[in-house]
Amino acid sequence: MDHPLPEKAIIALGPWLETPVGSYVRAWQQERLDMLTADIFGFNALQIGLPQINALRANRMPNKWMTDTHLPTDSDSAPSRPIVVVHDFAELPFASQSLDLIVLPHVLEFAEEPHQVLREVERVLIPEGQVIVCGFNPASLWGLRQVTSRLTGTPFLPEHGEFISLPRLKDWLKLLSMEVNRGHFGCYAPPCLTEKWLSRFAFMDEAGERWWPYLGAVYMVQAVKRVRGMRLIGPAWSKHTAKAPRGVPVTNRVQKHK
Template identity: 70%
Template sequence: MNGAASEKSIIDLDGWLQSPAGEYVRAWEQRCLDELTADIFGFNAVQIGLPQIDTLAANRMPNKWQAATMSSSVQQLALAPGGRQIAVALDFADLPFASQSLDLVVLPHVLEFASEPHQVLREVERVLIPEGQLIICGFNPASLWGVRQGLGRITGHHYLPIAGEFISMPRMKDWLKLLNLGVTRSHFGCYAPPCRSSVWLNRFAFMERAGDRWWPYLGAVYMVHAIKRVKGMTLIGPAWNKKSAAANQAVPATNRK
């Protein structure tokens, strides 16, 4: 992200996350991310943006980074929890990591506020190892919150951050497919109506279970879990199996007992 517009996008999102609706979203995303990342193994994991959420809290990799832009304030950088190291990038479309060096990348609400979301995805694909994993968080335009935001563009009373360009789940899957990032799982949450008070949001908490069962694709927020597929790669058995088989074939039949 770069430029005044991108900096304004970051400020808008940061401020919104402190609202009752923002806290509601953060709580759901933290629970879902803890469940998703707990069993992802490797050595190097990176969270890009949004230090208000510790997306790698439940992950057990030895090396974890928080990637932040130069426009991020010192206070935001200090928010990086869990003892993660800070990796400062001039632009999320130009990450300071070597190619094929990361096992896991998490993008919490980055693409919808990026000036070049396609380039950000291409950069993530570059730094992921083969079979590396990617988790994306985004606002779902096909939800009650998305409809409320659409009306806000007409009335001038917005519910979600005004600077965001929200990406639908089918569109996101198409982008990932073009980069050989195969989607393995997707999750939706935050089914409560777009209320502005925490009291009313909590009153509609029962809709989380109902939404998962009856209208699972209409949650206000989604997560996409994808794996980097490399064409031509096939999983093979341990090398000793092949050596053992070759040795057996080389032994003359008359010498076998």
């Protein structure tokens, strides 16, 4: 690489995930990601950012990559998997229409150019490829706590995030011809800082899913890239089964983690 990449504010979310409330969020997201990605098939999958969460753990594609804006330092919390590509989130170093699945855990709300990130995601996804977006829900008790705590100088969540509402995210995806087919809300406990109080409010997770499902502190959205005039109805098998591609061409900005 010719010059170091600027470190995005998302890196502040890594240490936050090690706190009691961060662990609560991470556990819910890991469970949902395992459920959503287990049945998504293809050859090439990519997780962009937040290596503290192993978003592709349950996925069975032969080629899986973890990327970030920087390699981990001694002060960073340990990543769940090695980072194999370092890049600017607004410029994905992958060929167009080369990836089957992309997971964006809290990338858009901490990115400098979230629209450009999504445009790049649409570019590198194959037709009918899928993207999963994780984010904090501003229409929740946590979102309200974040707004009020900023006034006092003690933000509950990492302060540099620009949290995106679900309707707004759906509009962005629709403009890029990506159709939302699944959505989940979770983490209904009040914005508590200690494990003791989070445990006391554990009952609210089940109650929230039933009575106020859209007020969860975090959401997860799964969308499919649609191409006008194209409809995939299944693989065309021949007597000579084609071998899976070994990998995806990337630019010369790939940096291996040693």
